[in-house]
Amino acid sequence: MNIRSLTRGDGVVIGAAVVLFVASFLDLSGFDCPARLNCSSYNAPNAWDALGVLMSVFLAGIIGGALVVVGRSMPSRKVVGLDLGQFGAAFCVFALWTAFWTTIDASDAGAGMILGLLAAIVLAGGAVATPLVPALKAPLMGAPRPQAVQPPYGGQPQPGQGYGYPGAQQQPYGAQPGQQQPYGAQPQPGQPEPQNAQATPAAGAPAGDFTPFWFAVPVARPLYGEDGSPSPIAELAPGTWYLAVEQRGSALIAQTQDGRRGVLQDTTGIQRG
Numbered sequence: 001m002n003i004r005s006l007t008r009g010d011g012v013v014i015g016a017a018v019v020l021f022v023a024s025f026l027d028l029s030g031f032d033c034p035a036r037l038n039c040s041s042y043n044a045p046n047a048w049d050a051l052g053v054l055m056s057v058f059l060a061g062i063i064g065g066a067l068v069v070v071g072r073s074m075p076s077r078k079v080v081g082l083d084l085g086q087f088g089a090a091f092c093v094f095a096l097w098t099a100f101w102t103t104i105d106a107s108d109a110g111a112g113m114i115l116g117l118l119a120a121i122v123l124a125g126g127a128v129a130t131p132l133v134p135a136l137k138a139p140l141m142g143a144p145r146p147q148a149v150q151p152p153y154g155g156q157p158q159p160g161q162g163y164g165y166p167g168a169q170q171q172p173y174g175a176q177p178g179q180q181q182p183y184g185a186q187p188q189p190g191q192p193e194p195q196n197a198q199a200t201p202a203a204g205a206p207a208g209d210f211t212p213f214w215f216a217v218p219v220a221r222p223l224y225g226e227d228g229s230p231s232p233i234a235e236l237a238p239g240t241w242y243l244a245v246e247q248r249g250s251a252l253i254a255q256t257q258d259g260r261r262g263v264l265q266d267t268t269g270i271q272r273g
Contacts, residue, residue, distance in 0.1 A: 009130025016123035017065035024058040026112030064091025089127040096124040139239035214273030223262035
């Protein structure tokens with residue numbers, strides 16, 4: 001998993017799951033030692049001594065938090081028709097519901113039960129509110145500084161050469177510097193055809209003089225598979241740098257930092273690194 005793709009909401013969910021795990025080792029209930037009795041050998045039970053509370057509160061919340069974080073990095077994965085993130089959020093809400101009523105029913109709730117309830121509240125809130133609150137959708141870590149990208153096949157960029165943005169004007173191969181020819185222009189009668197002229201690439205084919213570059217998206221945008229599948233394989237998050245490796249018409253073939261490649265159909269407003 002790419003840690004730079006995590007959001008602030010994911011950080012809240014991870015932190016709450018860690019607190020929930022720690023709380024499972026604390027006492028579930030308090031104990032008042034009666035007078036004139038030696039209670040030094042008495043140990044109050046924790047969640048690992050109560051299987052029902054352990055599975056329905058503590059482990060359910062930890063598993064739900066893990067599914068929420070993993071599901072947002074793999075939005076195309078589904079369980080019983082639900083995305084992993086939605087399935088994990090349901091687990092978190094179930095853990096909160098059980099922790100609340102277990103704490104209410106306990107006559108003397110211990111530190112483990114109280115801390116577990118507070119962690120479950122934060123966990124469920126982070127899982128449900130992250131897709132809805134813009135502040136929680138912001139990246140957890142800042143964008144990395146873009147590194148220099150070498151052109152393919154060892155070529156070097158020429159002065160004034162563009163970075164391959166969609167719609168950028170490229171110098172026709174074989175044309176003289178400063179000379180521009182209209183698209184689709186035909187040679188005049190008696191004028192020899194240029195020897196080095198190349199056919200215009202078909203729509204959707206990668207440009208031969210494309211130079212890979214780093215870019216960032218202004219808002220979250222889906223990344224679709226190169227096979228044309230309608231389901232996205234990943235989601236590009238703002239504040240993270242991605243590598244554009246090819247251009248196909250107005251779309252870009254982008255590579256995420258974990259090595260996945262896909263088609264970015266909406267390239268409006270992207271920021272070049």
